Amino acid sequence: MTAGTRPPRPAARRPRALRRFGRNRLSLLGAGLVALVLALALFGPLLAPYPAHVAGGIDTAARFQPPSAAHPFGTNELGQDVLSLTLAGARASVLAGFSVVLIGGTTGILIGGIAGFLGGWIDEILMRLTDLMLIVPNLILAMTVAAVLGPGFQNMVLALALGWWPGYARLLRGEVLAARERPHVTAARAMGASQARVLVRHILPDCVSPVIVKMSLDMGFAILMVAGLGFIGIGVRPPVPEWGTMLATARAYMPDMWWVAMAPGLAIFVAVFGFNLLGDGLRDSLDPRGGR
Template identity: 60%
Template sequence: MSDVTLLRRDTSARREMWARAFYRFRQSLLSVVGLALVLALVLIALLAPWIVPYPEHVAGATDTAARFIAPGRAYWFGTNALGQDMFSLVVAGSRVSLFSGLAVVAISIVVGGIVGAIAGYFGGWLDEALMRLTDLLLTIPSLILAMAVAAALGSGIGNMIIAISITWWPAYARLIRGEVMVKREEQFVTAARALGAGSARILGRHILPNIVSPVVVKASLDMGFAILTVASLGFVGIGVKPPTPEWGTLLSIARSYMPDYWWTALFPGFAIFTAVLAFNLLGDGLRDVLDPRARR
């Protein structure tokens, strides 16, 4: 059988696999809704600088003559104590919240992937040392540890992302370690080793590409909780500082004016709720597609 025929069959098999995966995904209405919401949130975050009606309010400008105006035609989400348009702040805050959550998950996957892959493949004392460090971090509540690290590093988006990432990578290290330990015993790894492939090549070309599915599922589910953690740090005052708009910070400021000026808290809170719900629905759909063991 020629190489061209084998290539065509492989391509056809891959297309059929993706077609079946897409069919399973769209069978779940909630998963499709989650994907639509995620795409909408990402689009809003990308276009935020061009769609906010009051960009000067995002930059920190105030208008005390327009303090606490209820939602209406001029201000869709009302205004806050400084006369700033809440719709502009919530839309602009989506950039910080969504991209901070994405950065946290990405850093956690990279760090946890390196630690987990090394521990799972080589085993022995290296595995013991790395996993004991991982277990130590897992024993501390992630939010408490993130708050402590963020307070030590100081305020700022970069420090906040680092603080949360420190508490999140151990979970990925454990997941990837377990998957690597299973895959390293497979016949294709034994064959690659017999052909003289080095450890780095075996990990990078043979093992890691075959454990992408559970990592993608966990990452999609974690995105919502990462956004919630970012908002939590902002809410307690050790995350992003004003005038940079961020959902948790907006919610923290608004609590002083509840319940009289309810709209200042309602819309940032609803944005957090929508983002967390969207990524959880998407994660459930991806789990059904990529993890047959967990399929409903």
């Protein structure tokens, strides 16, 4: 490769990555599970067989009914259909997880990209701030912020995103440091390209793949963290159904009324498992050394 030759752009590597992804059965399983979770997040409330229960309606005469044809996952302490609440709860859980990853990822990408590209004292300050944020465990920080701000969807997302960005900042800084020394970037600078053009056109496209992989893996962890905050009572406020909040209520009736916890627990497992499989598949497919 000559000094001015640019390596294949991400778009040129895409067909090969798709072929590698399609040959991996676990990756396809993960993609299918993620598609199912996303479909439930979009249409779950519409698919709920008892929409009145989703809106907060109760039926005390039907409380704690075991799984049956009328209620495949039974009913809870208020007589509400557990399946309906689980289907509707997918929207809050997945939307919260997506918001955390999007806000935290975007913030980290900006900080890491600026630090790696500009270097010098700016890099030093931003990375020391990142190190400071990494000292505090993410869940502890989120619990503290959420407890101060109070329960609620927005506060929960903000609390989690506040501790989510340092990982992306570290990742982007390393990718930018490696990309800015490549021959095609040096050639672009020699031809008089501006700093902004070099960053946007020649460096960031080479950093997309690891960001996509990390975001797909983080989605499962974010949904799990959202459920964790809901479980300890500082997540989404009732009567909005959310998987973690449903599990928190169900634990008081375990193990006798086991079915109350089965549906939300299974939903969390499927979501986390699916996003982890998808992330692993994307990592193997987008790795430029994977086909060698």
